[in-house]
Amino acid sequence: PFQFKPDPAAASPLYMQLAHKLAQAIREGQYQADEALPSERVLSESLDLSRVTARKAIDRLVEQGLIVRKRGSGNYIAPKLEQPLSRLTSFSEELHQRGFKPSSRWLTRGFAMAAPDEQLSLGLTTGQRVARLERLRLADAVVMAYELSVLPEAVLPEPQKVESSLYEHLAQHGGAPVRALQHIRAINADSRLAGLLEVPVGQAVLFITRVGYLDQGQAVELTHSYCRSDYYDFVAEMRRDG
Numbered sequence: 001p002f003q004f005k006p007d008p009a010a011a012s013p014l015y016m017q018l019a020h021k022l023a024q025a026i027r028e029g030q031y032q033a034d035e036a037l038p039s040e041r042v043l044s045e046s047l048d049l050s051r052v053t054a055r056k057a058i059d060r061l062v063e064q065g066l067i068v069r070k071r072g073s074g075n076y077i078a079p080k081l082e083q084p085l086s087r088l089t090s091f092s093e094e095l096h097q098r099g100f101k102p103s104s105r106w107l108t109r110g111f112a113m114a115a116p117d118e119q120l121s122l123g124l125t126t127g128q129r130v131a132r133l134e135r136l137r138l139a140d141a142v143v144m145a146y147e148l149s150v151l152p153e154a155v156l157p158e159p160q161k162v163e164s165s166l167y168e169h170l171a172q173h174g175g176a177p178v179r180a181l182q183h184i185r186a187i188n189a190d191s192r193l194a195g196l197l198e199v200p201v202g203q204a205v206l207f208i209t210r211v212g213y214l215d216q217g218q219a220v221e222l223t224h225s226y227c228r229s230d231y232y233d234f235v236a237e238m239r240r241d242g
């Protein structure tokens with residue numbers, strides 16, 4: 001269990017000492033990514049500190065981006081996703097690997113006529129239908145991204161059967177993409193997006209478009225991901241030619 005001994009000789013206030021110790025425990029992996037951290041009440045009672053001290057310590061860690069406070073369900077380790085740009089992976093795989101529990105909160109799962117840009121990306125002709133999946137992507141209780149995926153009807157004839165992972169579903173029904181082309185841009189959240197991602201209006205958001213292809217070159221997925229810029233960090237390793 002978490003141990004904390006205040007140092008009466010220390011110059012820093014008690015809440016700072018506690019924040020420091022908690023941050024250390026998080027970094028050392030004392031808490032599982034998919035479990036709630038102790039609440040302020042539990043912290044103050046178990047450590048015999050005032051509620052104010054516990055709250056100020058948590059406030060400090062929230063400010064530092066180490067903890068996310070979820071109203072009603074407690075405090076969580078902030079999901080930080082250093083995602084390599086050189087490997088084609090799924091949200092679910094990336095999050096699992098880091099000990100978080102990935103999930104999807106569905107907004108839409110149905111069919112629509114392919115829009116012109118969707119036809120172009122997916123190599124469809126006018127009048128063909130696409131499956132449209134719109135969802136929030138969560139790490140534990142924390143919303144990390146909002147995604148809109150569009151797939152040819154032939155690739156995803158039963159969109160309502162997709163559970164949490166699209167790639168897992170595709171892998172079991174004809175194949176997940178093995179190659180993808182991805183664009184990353186920055187946008188500012190409008191009010192709808194801000195509401196979905198639980199960020200202030202105008203906040204910088206990473207807007208990522210991925211077109212995924214099968215081995216034979218058939219486009220299977222066009223996904224627009226709107227990722228919280230405080231949780232995502234895309235990493236590429238580069239080498240100089242020659």
Ligand code: 16G
Pocket residue numbers: 089090091092093147149164165166167168208210221223225227
């Ligand atoms: C990632 C991909 C997205 C893909 C999804 C599949 C980025 C920015 N986006 O979120 O294009 O559709 O993974 O994940 O990496 P799933 O199998 O968990 O549904």
